[in-house]
Amino acid sequence: MTEASIPKCGLEFPRQEDFHLDSVDTTHLITQAIAGDDAAWCAIVAEYAPRVHALLVSNCHDHDLAEEITQSTFCTVAAKLQSYVDQGKFSSWLFRIAMNRLRDEMRRRKRQAIPVAAEVLRPVFKTGREDRSRHDKIDSDTAAALWAAVQGLAEADQQVIHLRHMAGLSFKQIAEQLEHPLGTVLARHFRALKRLREALGDEIAEDFMSRGS
Amino acid sequence: MTENGPWTPRNSQQDPLDPRCDAVDAAIDAALDATAPRDIPAGLVDRVSMASLQQLREAQFAPPRRLVFRPLAQLAMAACVLLAVVGAFWLVGRQPLLEGRSVARRMATEVVLPVSLDPTGSVARFQGLKRVSDLDFSGAIGNLEDVVFAVRNGAGSALVVSPGQTDMETIENELDSVRVVARMDG
Numbered sequence: 001m002t003e004a005s006i007p008k009c010g011l012e013f014p015r016q017e018d019f020h021l022d023s024v025d026t027t028h029l030i031t032q033a034i035a036g037d038d039a040a041w042c043a044i045v046a047e048y049a050p051r052v053h054a055l056l057v058s059n060c061h062d063h064d065l066a067e068e069i070t071q072s073t074f075c076t077v078a079a080k081l082q083s084y085v086d087q088g089k090f091s092s093w094l095f096r097i098a099m100n101r102l103r104d105e106m107r108r109r110k111r112q113a114i115p116v117a118a119e120v121l122r123p124v125f126k127t128g129r130e131d132r133s134r135h136d137k138i139d140s141d142t143a144a145a146l147w148a149a150v151q152g153l154a155e156a157d158q159q160v161i162h163l164r165h166m167a168g169l170s171f172k173q174i175a176e177q178l179e180h181p182l183g184t185v186l187a188r189h190f191r192a193l194k195r196l197r198e199a200l201g202d203e204i205a206e207d208f209m210s211r212g213s
Numbered sequence: 214m215t216e217n218g219p220w221t222p223r224n225s226q227q228d229p230l231d232p233r234c235d236a237v238d239a240a241i242d243a244a245l246d247a248t249a250p251r252d253i254p255a256g257l258v259d260r261v262s263m264a265s266l267q268q269l270r271e272a273q274f275a276p277p278r279r280l281v282f283r284p285l286a287q288l289a290m291a292a293c294v295l296l297a298v299v300g301a302f303w304l305v306g307r308q309p310l311l312e313g314r315s316v317a318r319r320m321a322t323e324v325v326l327p328v329s330l331d332p333t334g335s336v337a338r339f340q341g342l343k344r345v346s347d348l349d350f351s352g353a354i355g356n357l358e359d360v361v362f363a364v365r366n367g368a369g370s371a372l373v374v375s376p377g378q379t380d381m382e383t384i385e386n387e388l389d390s391v392r393v394v395a396r397m398d399g
Contacts, residue, residue, distance in 0.1 A: 033269065041269055042262045049261045054251045067254060074265035079272045143248035150245070165249040170228045190231035193238040200241075209240035 027086050034081055045074060048091065052098045055167040059102060069105060073098040092176040095167055138211060142204065149199040150192075157192035160185060 026047075032040035049070055056066035076097055077084075084093070150161050163174045171189070175182040197205045230239060 036273055038266055041266060045262045046258050049258050050253045053253050053257060063254060067257060071261050071264050074261050075268045078265040078268035082272050138244060138248055146244060146248060165245045186231040190233055193234060193241050196241055205237045205241055208244040209237050
């Protein structure tokens with residue numbers, strides 16, 4: 001968790017190195033937020049707002065629209081939190097609201113998501129990559145090629161990739177979100193990886209493996 | 214200006230891939246995780262927190278909708294049930310009354326009306342009719358219905374008028390024969 005991403009609500013709340021909450025943490029925070037604990041709500045926002053935003057950007061490629069819908073989604077969730085019955089599916093509920101809102105907005109604007117070319121994505125990969133894991137050595141061209149290949153996947157396959165890697169959902173959460181069996185989601189993800197492998201070529205795929213090992 | 218999202222690359226041990234995936238597939242998955250463009254606008258979390266906190270506080274102070282509407286719904290339900298029960302009682306209680314009144318009205322035209330045609334007739338001669346009028350409600354219904362049934366089925370049609378018999382005697386004989394047929398049928 002970076003300093004910059006900690007909400008500045010003027011409130012004290014527990015700081016964690018990593019705000020990747022599990023469902024138990026989330027349930028606890030929701031209970032506290034319902035009881036009037038603003039810091040608990042800020043912690044929920046800190047955990048989920050960037051992921052909602054990233055998922056929306058991956059679908060609409062518009063940061064302003066993504067932020068607008070992220071705000072609107074969290075306002076809706078906050079307004080309905082009192083009547084929320086926790087069944088461990090908070091993230092599914094949240095992401096479904098966000099995606100429905102995006103779909104409505106796209107429909108309202110009568111515009112389709114614009115496929116992003118590798119050239120457009122390239123600048124994105126040049127920012128803030130330095131602290132990322134063992135794959136630091138993947139250069140921006142390769143990363144851009146990888147995500148350009150994602151753009152070429154079928155919409156259903158892209159959806160799984162975005163939910164997994166942009167929103168940070170587990171396969172189980174993705175299955176809940178899409179209301180599909182877990183096996184279907186896993187199979188779709190497997191198919192997407194195979195297509196990416198074909199699109200990138202064996203050389204790049206082998207290169208990923210050697211870097212990751 | 215952007216900042217990195219707070220989530221870290223996942224551990225594939227915690228969220229295993231499809232069993233058909235090999236090491237290369239896993240490497241591509243890890244590369245996707247490591248290179249996903251998750252940069253977010255600076256201050257996004259602050260702005261979202263502030264905007265949604267306001268909604269959260271408003272919702273905390275507003276009474277939950279279910280608490281407001283549940284008593285109203287229960288009251289409406291109780292009123293509907295009460296109305297249905299009252300309506301059912303009214304219908305059940307009214308049905309025999311209507312039926313009795315209509316029979317009595319028919320008898321008034323078919324039986325009582327000819328009697329009133331004779332202003333000089335003695336009341337004592339119509340004791341039979343008086344007995345009918347003295348019957349209680351349920352008895353009257355049964356007798357009168359029998360009488361009507363008998364009249365409609367031709368009772369008294371074979372009556373022979375004796376020479377010198379007055380109209381009132383004819384009517385009384387007719388009524389007697391009707392009663393006899395009614396009793397036999399009843």
